[in-house]
Amino acid sequence: MNVIKYISGIFKGIISLWKGLMVTGYYFVHPGEIVTQQYPENRKELKMFDAFKGEVTMPHNENNEHKCTGCGICEMNCPNGSIEIISKSVISEDGKKKRAIDQHIYHLDMCTFCELCIKSCPSKALVWGQEFEHAVYDRSKLTKILNKPGSTLMKGVE
């Protein structure tokens, strides 16, 4: 009885090993199953999903206008202080003093991509950018000013 068990054990073992070999052998002879992407070469075709969280950006229209009123809600909602808002007061056309944004500073190096700033922005001034190649040689380059120099508030945004 033991002898039968011994021999059948050997054959069962060999069959189980053979099954594993068939799996790896199948992939060896099927180069079509290769799933890796050739990254720097496929830069042109590589497109991230629309929802992809690359970095926080502030879109500007063709007249160099953005929607940020400088209210500071994003700064308040950010859990780790990645956003700093430096505001200034400008005098609008009808002569009133108004709070406006001077610099919207975004620290990409501290950002955890939690999306709270974008979700909480009342004027939808911030959106996700699709850029994902963030590597730089100097950390200070990760501190970005989101509003472009000389940009103004879009008409009709309060």
Add this chain to the structure above:
Amino acid sequence: MAFSIYDLTSFNQWVDKGLNSVMSPLWATITEMAIIGVVFLLFYAVVGLFLVYAERKICGFIQCRVGPNRVGPYGIFQTIADFIKLLMKELVPINKADKFLFNLAPFIIIIASMMALAAIPFAKGIHAIDFNIGIFYILAVSSMGVIGILLAGWSSNNKYSLIGAMRSGAQIVSYELSVGLSILTACIMFGSLQLSTIVESQADCWLIFRGHLPAFIAFLIYMIAATAETNRGPFDLAEAESELTAGFHTEYSGIKFAFFFLAEYMNMFLVASIAATIFWGGWMPLHIGHWTGFNMVMDFIPPAVWYLGKTAVIIWLMMWFKWTFPRLRIDQLLTLEWKYLLPINLLNILVMALVVLMGWHF
């Protein structure tokens, strides 16, 4: 015979005569040795680099990847770049390591595999030394490598290295038996230990066909035991990177690590070429009975190609095993040897002796 067109014996004799005519016999011998030494060193480096590349490509394809593809076309220069990198790396000195043994260990491993290479018949006429005890010599010399592993593990002053080395000692000492016995099974058929005779006697039919069942079982056992001997595949307990980080060569860096690395691939080449020589007829072309036309065509393929092709197939098999199976545990490894391989092997020798005695072979 047809393959005499690829016979290099006359070329060798011509070189020998030429050297003897210009210098004394002693110097001629020394010059010949130097030439062969240089050729083998070159061969060693080329085979080592190629096998590293092949392994990475094969495991890449098995794992749904492409493998190295950056340095040169299809990444063929990848291993050369790696080798240059290893050459330039710092050799980290180890505190309280036994300096002499620590430096000696990689050389012992390299020398062991190098010496075994000398007795391998690559083709007719390309054969450094043709002993009458060729197989015995190869087995004896190649098992010297374990001394290097033990020394490396012992002298590194690292606990992981020591465990790895001790595992390796137990493993190689046990599996040496199976390698020896499975080759012995084959040698019953040949009636000789001389490698040239072994190859010649397979001219009509390779051993694996001629000896049918017992030869096939011996081949299987040899493959398992040889994989274990080279510390590869499912038997890489000595390095077991998920348990012992890198086992016996944890503390080695730079070129000394490269030596271990090269020696591993060279050992794989060695055991594969022994398997090819003994079981698959070495450089002998495939001949089928009386199919004269077929045999003629086969003869036109140079013997070196036959030899390297067979070796490559066996190496590919070993790589396939390595990239499929999980690792054994040390006690299971010894169980496999002492409870399975050894008894089957002994029985197989008996069967083989019976087959030879009764003439049941082809």
Add this chain to the structure above:
Amino acid sequence: MTEEILTTPLEQQEYTINMGPQHPSTHGVLRYVVSLKGEIVHKVEPHLGYIHRGIEKMCEKLTYPQIIHLTDRLDYLTAHINNHAVCLAVEGALQVEVPERVVYIRTIMDELNRIASHQLWWCAYGMDLGGLTCFFYGLRDREKILDIFEESCGSRLLHSYYTPGGLMKDINPNFQKRTKEFIKYFRKKLPEYDQLLTGNVIFQERTKGVGPLTKEEAISYGVTGPNGRASGFSCDVRKHHPYAAYDKVDFKEAFYTEGDTFHRYKARIDEMWESMKIIEQLVDNIPEGDYSAKMKAVIKLPEGEYFQRVEAAKGDFGIFIISDGNKTPYRVKFRSPNFCNLSCIDLLSKNFKIADLVAISGSLDLVIPDIDR
């Protein structure tokens, strides 16, 4: 000291090795101090704290929506499920009714995340045992799930997708199609896992009978999740305290009584099948509606203590909040499954070999940031 070593007989000396904090098989910065006698493990002492970030303390300074992105970083492989716990706790405290659509999406996302976590565990486990090819097959299939996540949530690992009251944004229109495609694909690939590893004689020898954990031990050590269920401890929060849409779906609890490494493995493989079944039942029935309930701009929990359990991939994940009525919690405590699962490592691996210690700690599926928090 040297004298002592020299005078003690060799058989009585212990050989201590440090596995970690940098070691391939501890899957992170965990350190085992292992006392060996030859190859036999005599004692294992886990040393924690190498990746302690003080998340519980940090939570005390953050508002409830802000806490969510920190829970991503506990057990980073099941970010959705951790987020779910916080959201359920806050919603329970405020007694907010979340839309049905949110409940369905959350359940599907959780199950996808569970499969992804088990896939990564499977490949890492194969690698622990020396089968390096498993690693790539597992990751290849996990990539499909991560693509589904990326399309809807925007990120692949740390999603921060749930908010108290709902979701950050609606799912992508492709979500259902992609999920169904994945299920179809993975139903074909999962048997391959069995062929490659489960049935393999070497694998079975390595795992069967190794590191057995009885039901009593599992309960007294607080071992939950697939590890507890492999020991016969029926502890599936989805079954016993259903949350989200789990009371609407039909699934089996992966249940074994042997409690060894092999059955912990089997329990996870079975869970992948069950998760696929759950997703299939839900994915076509996602009701139309809002993706978030109306919440106040500043969420303040009423004064009191709140506790919420969810079934994470590793086990029973709990969050305990004490609120003093402010917008930030007074105290937050996470009951992380990995911490309890780790606690039994000494019990399990005693008198087994070093290779078994690797197999056992791999089968517990430890994620170190969840242990240290």
